[in-house]
Amino acid sequence: xxxxxxxxxxxxxxxxxxxxxxxxxxxxxxxxxxxxxxxxxxxxxxxxxxxxxxxxxxxxxxxxxxxxxxxxxxxxxxxxxxxxxxxxxxxxxxxxxxxxxxxxxxxxxxxxxxxxxxxxxxxxxxxxxxxxxxxxxxxxxxxxxxxxxxxxxxxxxxxxxxxxxxxxxxxxxxxxxxxxxxxxxxxxxxxxxxxxxxxxxxxxxxx
Amino acid sequence: xxxxxxxxxxxxxxxxxxxxxxxxxxxxxxxxxxxxxxxxxxxxxxxxxxxxxxxxxxxxxxxxxxxxxxxxxxxxxxxxxxxxxxxxxxxxxxxxxxxxxxxxxxxxxxxxxxxxxxxxxxxxxxxxxxxxxxxxxxxxxxxxxxxxxxxxxxxxxxxxxxxxxxxxxxxxxxxxxxxxxxxxxxxxxxxxxxxxxxxxxxxxxxx
DNA sequence: AGATTGTTAGACAAATTTGTTTAATACTCT
DNA sequence: AGAGTATTAAACAAATTTGTCTAACAATCT
Numbered sequence: 001x002x003x004x005x006x007x008x009x010x011x012x013x014x015x016x017x018x019x020x021x022x023x024x025x026x027x028x029x030x031x032x033x034x035x036x037x038x039x040x041x042x043x044x045x046x047x048x049x050x051x052x053x054x055x056x057x058x059x060x061x062x063x064x065x066x067x068x069x070x071x072x073x074x075x076x077x078x079x080x081x082x083x084x085x086x087x088x089x090x091x092x093x094x095x096x097x098x099x100x101x102x103x104x105x106x107x108x109x110x111x112x113x114x115x116x117x118x119x120x121x122x123x124x125x126x127x128x129x130x131x132x133x134x135x136x137x138x139x140x141x142x143x144x145x146x147x148x149x150x151x152x153x154x155x156x157x158x159x160x161x162x163x164x165x166x167x168x169x170x171x172x173x174x175x176x177x178x179x180x181x182x183x184x185x186x187x188x189x190x191x192x193x194x195x196x197x198x199x200x201x202x203x204x205x206x207x
Numbered sequence: 208x209x210x211x212x213x214x215x216x217x218x219x220x221x222x223x224x225x226x227x228x229x230x231x232x233x234x235x236x237x238x239x240x241x242x243x244x245x246x247x248x249x250x251x252x253x254x255x256x257x258x259x260x261x262x263x264x265x266x267x268x269x270x271x272x273x274x275x276x277x278x279x280x281x282x283x284x285x286x287x288x289x290x291x292x293x294x295x296x297x298x299x300x301x302x303x304x305x306x307x308x309x310x311x312x313x314x315x316x317x318x319x320x321x322x323x324x325x326x327x328x329x330x331x332x333x334x335x336x337x338x339x340x341x342x343x344x345x346x347x348x349x350x351x352x353x354x355x356x357x358x359x360x361x362x363x364x365x366x367x368x369x370x371x372x373x374x375x376x377x378x379x380x381x382x383x384x385x386x387x388x389x390x391x392x393x394x395x396x397x398x399x400x401x402x403x404x405x406x407x408x409x410x411x412x413x414x
Numbered sequence: 415a416g417a418t419t420g421t422t423a424g425a426c427a428a429a430t431t432t433g434t435t436t437a438a439t440a441c442t443c444t
Numbered sequence: 445a446g447a448g449t450a451t452t453a454a455a456c457a458a459a460t461t462t463g464t465c466t467a468a469c470a471a472t473c474t
Contacts, residue, residue: 010421028235029321032462042422047463110317113381114236122382151410157403160383164375165368171378172367174320175329196364203358203410217450239432249452254433 011049013039015059018050022060023103026110032056061111061118064104065125071097072126076133083140084150084206087158091201095166095194102170134159150205161204165197218256220246222266225257229267230310233317239263268318268325271311272332278304279333283340290347291357291413294365298408302373302401309377341366357412368411372404 017039021030032053036043050056071094079086098105112118134155141158144150169190180186224246228237239260243250257263278301286293305312319325341362348365351357376397387393 025321026233026235026317028233031460033460042424043462044423044464045421048420051463053462106316106320109313109378109382110233113313114232116381119382119385123385153403157400160375160379160400161372161403161407163379164372168367168371168375171316172370174323175316175326176367178326178330193364193367196360196368200368200407200411204407238430240430249454250432251434251453252451255451258433260432 010039010041010045014041014046014049014056018056019060019063022057023064023107026107027057027114030057061121064108065122067101067104068108068122069126069129072129072133076129076136078136083137083144084202087162087201087205088198091162091166091198092194094162095169095197098166098170099190102173105167106171149207151207153205158201158205162197162201165200169193169197217246217248217252221248221253221256221263225263226267226270229264230271230314233314234264234321237264269328271315272329274308274311275315275329276333276336279336279340283336283343285343290344290351294369294408294412295405298369298373298405299401301369302376302404305373305377306397309380312374313378356414358414360412365408365412369404369408372407376400376404 014035017035018030021035021038030053032046033043035056036046039046046056050059074093075090081089108122112122137158138155141150141153141155145152173186173190176189177186180189221242224242225237228242228245237260239253240250242263243253246253253263257266281300282297288296315329319329344365345362348357348360348362352359380397383396384393387396
């Protein structure tokens with residue numbers, strides 16, 4: 001039952017290779033032969049462990065949904081910090097999360113677009129948490145607005161503003177990458193965007 | 208040489224079908240047989256007119272780049288209106304453009320990601336215009352900033368803020384669509400986003 | 415040592431996909 | 445009427461892709 005030999009067992013290697021291929025190329029453009037090649041195993045092994053391409057993809061997709069849950073759960077936990085500081089923290093957390101997972105948004109959006117069934121899966125996994133968080137934050141916002149220290153905004157709009165600005169930074173990066181001439185400059189460009197996004201949201205909500 | 212029969216000649220029908228299929232499913236997931244089926248012609252006709260799938264795709268891609276040039280050129284023409292009003296106009300123009308072409312951003316981003324050669328083509332077609340426009344607008348911004356009627360911002364950041372917010376509205380629409388229960392509510396949701404985006408940018412730049 | 419599991423290499427089948435070709439027919443123009 | 449173009453239907457080839465299967469060997473466990 002247990003794996004033998006080297007720590008990095010073949011089953012995991014296949015999963016890692018599949019993750020790379022699916023996230024880089026999407027479902028359709030990914031070939032199982034290429035996954036096997038990247039994993040350094042024979043093509044037969046892939047089917048031995050994961051039966052089908054679709055099954056292997058679903059494993060990756062579900063794993064990526066789990067990955068996405070982390071920042072959403074972080075959003076949900078109501079820390080005892082001034083809302084305005086917390087929003088700034090959330091932006092930074094989400095932005096840094098994307099820095100670690102730059103291909104994730106495009107992967108999810110792309111696959112959900114070509115297979116709407118996957119949208120349902122996402123909603124089942126994070127829908128409730130998200131709705132609850134929106135409700136909580138909306139209450140907080142309204143309190144701050146009543147105290148005249150915040151501009152009115154719906155939690156949904158605020159969420160979408162932040163996600164739009166953060167996600168699009170990384171979705172559009174392949175297109176704007178050439179503006180930065182080396183890795184260091186690119187990191188600088190990314191950090192500049194982060195500051196700009198925080199500033200934009202702050203101007204949007206602070207009075 | 209000329210086409211005969213009905214106005215909607217087969218050659219054009221194939222192009223239309225290809226546009227639909229490529230924009231909806233992307234290059235890899237699109238099958239030439241499906242294009243032929245949608246166009247209502249035999250599979251042989253597709254190759255008769257367009258030789259190969261790749262050739263047909265390139266036609267569509269270049270056509271979509273041309274489509275994208277419209278709002279970029281609109282951005283370039285320096286109308287004699289107060290910058291602050293012009294920015295608002297640009298946001299609305301771009302947003303409404305996306306309403307008419309909701310699949311365009313995802314299509315371009317997706318295909319450029321899987322084929323970086325296409326990024327070069329985009330840059331060749333719109334790079335110069337965009338750089339020039341950025342320079343012009345930056346000068347204007349700086350004047351307004353000097354007069355203390357605008358907050359400082361780089362033209363590039365402003366551009367990216369607007370594009371991020373506008374584009375992500377439509378990229379994420381398939382995921383958030385269920386929030387609206389019918390077509391009317393969906394249009395309402397979209398119009399609300401438009402207002403929110405204008406507001407956000409205004410707070411970001413106006414003093 | 416024997417049983418079980420992991421692994422390879424390779425052959426193979428079935429389906430799909432792209433692209434070509436041919437023969438026949440219809441339409442359009444001069 | 446005849447030439448040329450548009451179009452269909454269908455057969456076909458070649459390549460790719462997914463998936464199965466088998467025979468052999470290696471590693472591990474009991």
